[in-house]
Amino acid sequence: MITPGFFGFYNAHRGLVATQNALNTVSHNISNANTEGYSRQRVDLEAYTPYTTPNMSQLIGGQLGQGPWVQQVTRSRDVFLDAQFRQSSGTLGLDTAIRDALQQVEGVLTEPSVSGINTAIQNFFDSSQELSLHPESMAVRANYIQQAIDMVNVFQQQGLQLSDLRRNLVGDPAVAASLDTSKLAISVNDVNTLLGNIAAINRSIISVKVSGAQPNDLMDQRDKLLDDLSKLVDIDVTNYDNGQIDLTIGGQVMIRSADQIESLEVVVNPNAPPGPPIPTYDDVPAFVQTVNGGVVLNNGAGAEITAGSIKGISDMGGNDPNLSTVRGVLEKLDTLLDTIVTQVNLLQQAGRDITGALGPPDIFFNDPALNPTETLNLFHWRVTQSVITDPGEVAAAIDDATAPGGFAGVGDGRNALNMAQLRDQTFAALGTTFVDYFNGITSKLGIDTRSYQNTSSSQEGLVQAVDQRRQSVSGVNVDEEMIDMLRYQRAFEATSKTIQMFDDVVKTILSLT
């Protein structure tokens, strides 16, 4: 049995190449130890096709090994954990988006505090009590008017902040620019960018796969993009053997056969016209819909985005009566202020001012020119200028049929007392007293915020747990890589030694001549 004289050199050469590739992969792993979304890669070594030696006596001769070769480089990844991760991260995106918006609403209302709406209402009715004691005092009357102005101001300040907050979340048809700069629009843009990138990588992956290679790093990149996308919307991914994926958002196909066939856009809700008449809970300002199919994805009908921060943003900017949405809180404040000013005005109209004149001008009047971009009454109430100029016009006295001219005297504070006692009355529009109604808004907000803080923090734990499982499959452990490195390094050294040995053998043979 004779083998070619340089057979061993080629064997060893294959060994060197294989170990060198293994070392390269180790180095790749270590360098990417901190790369987000990177999966550990492994070199699958296999013995090379053996060499069958010619033999005189046997048809099938003995086989000689020809060293190793790198069959393929694979990545450690568990697609089921990926699916699990994306699902929980969608829920997390939803919960945190709602939580963040709720916390912002809390920040606007600043309760419990000594400068909020609660205090302003109390101060107003306190000053009304004071007025009932000293209706003849101009200073007390002026203070009453000042408290009325302060109360309306606090309502409007906080109202405007809420209005801005909602504009930042979902935009407002009345302010055209806000539709493009809203969080919703920006997130939808992000979705489109991610979809484009995913489709592009999809195509690269297919072409690499066709040539028989493993596009490990491209697949990692795509997985990372899918992870990012899953925080924004709920996605459904179907994997194919040729490496391509199909992707749907809220049941709508966005990527099919490697190509992006749809993208999202934000459109104005035609049911939410700007300006009067005052829209009710129906006025979600903007919808997310697909560009080509025109399928609306957040109107509660049919295909629907059910998770991700886009869902959270559109929920908080929307009209869900069970949630302390920005608009919901705003409309409740509107109802509250409306009831207060209407009731006070009614008493004012029935009373007599400091001169004994019946039915002086209303204390509050509705001025549509105030904050014209806003539709709610809340933003249009102001204290009547003539009452500010002459607080004597406040009707502290009642219209008393038994008194001469219906006016008992400047010391009559009975109407002011009636105004003050409005504080303790229950009104049909509110179902309770003013202060209780406001406290109800605050409590509900507190409960909602607390609940979303809890769910988002437990969801964060869940995402963390899934990610840890993923890390345990795909993550790089530097120590492990060091051990591999030593292993392949030693193998390289040993292989080199065999080359030296063969060289000696050849030298020996040559020296025979």
Place this chain on the structure above:
Amino acid sequence: MGINRITSGFLNDQSVFQLNHNLGILSGLQEKISSGRNINRPSDDPVGLTRILDLSNTLRTDDRYGRNIQDAIAEVNTTDKALSNMVDLIHRTQELATQGANFTNNQAGRDAIALEVDQIINQLVQLGNTDINGKYIFSGMKTNTPPFSRAAGTDNIAYAGTPPAQNWQREVEISRGVQLPINVNGDTLLGKAQVVAPAPLPPTFNATSGGLFKTLVELKIDLEAGGDPNQLQQIRLRLDELTTHMSNVAAQQASIGSISNRLELTQGRIDERKSILTKQYAEIQDVDMPRTIADLNHQQNIFEASLSVTARVLQTSLLNFLH
């Protein structure tokens, strides 16, 4: 959780997550301690929030009632003082009338007494115009108008406040839905007088005249009229009238006294309730400092421990042992 491979990324994430978590708890405690309040926003404790909002509403309203009562007490006390002075003046008038009715006095003496009665009338007008910071307390609802005026050089005393016939009482709300009248009507108290003809005796008054002022003016005219026994009889009649007026003023004083009592009683109740409610409020909203600071120390220890563990675990690597 069956995690078989522990990777560097896992360790990093885990450490960051835990450190953040611990730091979050620390910052929550720090906020509590520096603000001194348990509830800084509604979500801190939604149930507690409802409670403290209710409590603070009641405290606010009670506070307002308390100020109403203070205001009322000030007026009632001033009224009481004025009424006492009136009682003294009526006493003095009774003495003077008794002297004037004494037959032994000569006309010069009676003129001197008449002069003093005239002064007493002026003093009563002044007392009837008692005010608190410009607010006339005996004017009924016309608090801007001095109720009594005596036309110069005459015995005509007019009343300009709201008439006593109507129930125009100035009322103060002292607790929810409870209103208390606090003023005494000047007309009921002192009356008014308009002399139509001083002579012949007895003088004639117009129909609306009456009350203490009428009696005083009549007494004065009687005294000036001289020693006619018939007139002395008239002076004795005035003495009887004075007794009636005296008991009228005294009755008003008693009623004011009982209002004052009621105000102080209510104030006491409000103060009592305030101390209970404030305590309840504090139990929910005020930070239990010793406990929170102990919590803070405890949490700080945990945080430091987690920092030191992180530092140690992240440092260990095979690299340290390969040379």
